[in-house]
Amino acid sequence: DGGITQSPKYLFRKEGQNVTLSCEQNLNHDAMYWYRQDPGQGLRLIYYSQIVNDFQKGDIAEGYSVSREKKESFPLTVTSAQKNPTAFYLCASSPMEGGLNIQYFGAGTRLSVL
Amino acid sequence: GQNIDQPTEMTATEGAIVQINCTYQTSGFNGLFWYQQHAGEAPTFLSYNVLDGLEEKGRFSSFLSRSKGYSYLPLKELQMKDSASYLCAVSRAGGGNKLTFGTGTQLKVEL
Numbered sequence: 001d002g003g004i005t006q007s008p009k010y011l012f013r014k015e016g017q018n019v020t021l022s023c024e025q026n027l028n029h030d031a032m033y034w035y036r037q038d039p040g041q042g043l044r045l046i047y048y049s050q051i052v053n054d055f056q057k058g059d060i061a062e063g064y065s066v067s068r069e070k071k072e073s074f075p076l077t078v079t080s081a082q083k084n085p086t087a088f089y090l091c092a093s094s095p096m097e098g099g100l101n102i103q104y105f106g107a108g109t110r111l112s113v114l
Numbered sequence: 115g116q117n118i119d120q121p122t123e124m125t126a127t128e129g130a131i132v133q134i135n136c137t138y139q140t141s142g143f144n145g146l147f148w149y150q151q152h153a154g155e156a157p158t159f160l161s162y163n164v165l166d167g168l169e170e171k172g173r174f175s176s177f178l179s180r181s182k183g184y185s186y187l188p189l190k191e192l193q194m195k196d197s198a199s200y201l202c203a204v205s206r207a208g209g210g211n212k213l214t215f216g217t218g219t220q221l222k223v224e225l
Binding site: 033041096099100102106108 | 144149157
C-alpha cells in the first residue's frame with residue numbers, strides 16, 4: 001500500500017536531549033514537509049524539501065533540524081534548543097507537478113517532555 | 115503575510131446540512147484546500163479550489179470567491195462520523211507548494 005509512515009507514534013523527550021522523528025513515503029513524491037500542531041492553533045510549517053539533498057526553513061524552524069538524503073525519507077530532529085517541544089508532529093508529502101499539488105499526511109508523532 | 119479565519123466550533127444534527135466558512139487575507143494566492151481531521155489522526159484531503167465557483171467532488175464540494183477572500187465547505191446529510199475538525203489551508207504563491215492553515219472548525223454532529 002502506498003502511503004506515508006511516521007514513527008514512533010508516541011515519543012518522550014528528557015531535558016537536554018535530541019530526539020529524531022521518522023517519516024518515510026513510498027508515493028514517489030518529490031516534496032516533503034514537517035508541521036507542528038498545537039491545541040487551538042493551525043498546523044505550522046517547520047521545514048520542507050522539494051528535492052533530495054535540499055531543504056528550506058518554514059515558519060518555525062528554530063530548534064529543529066532535518067535531512068533529505070533519500071527521496072523516500074525526511075527525518076526531523078527536535079534539538080535541546082527547542083524549549084517547548086510538546087506537540088503533535090505531522091509529516092506530509094506531495095508531487096511537484098505543474099499547478100496545485102495535494103499534500104498527503106502521515107498519522108503523526110505525539111512528542112511529550114518528561 | 116497570511117491570515118485565515120474559521121469559526122472555532124459548530125454543532126449540527128444528524129441528517130442536516132451545514133456550511134463551514136473560511137475567510138483569508140493573503141499577499142499571494144495559488145489556491146485553497148480543505149482537509150478533515152479526526153482527533154489524534156492525520157488530516158485527510160477533501161477538496162480544493164483554484165478558480166472561483168463550486169468545485170464538486172463526490173460528497174465533499176467546496177466554493178471559492180477570490181475577490182471576497184472567502185471559501186466554504188457544504189456538508190449534506192450529516193452523519194455521526196462527520197464529527198471532526200475541518201481545516202482550511204491557503205496555498206502560498208512563491209513556490210514550494212507551501213500551505214498556511216487556519217485553526218480549524220470543530221464540527222460536532224448530534225443525534
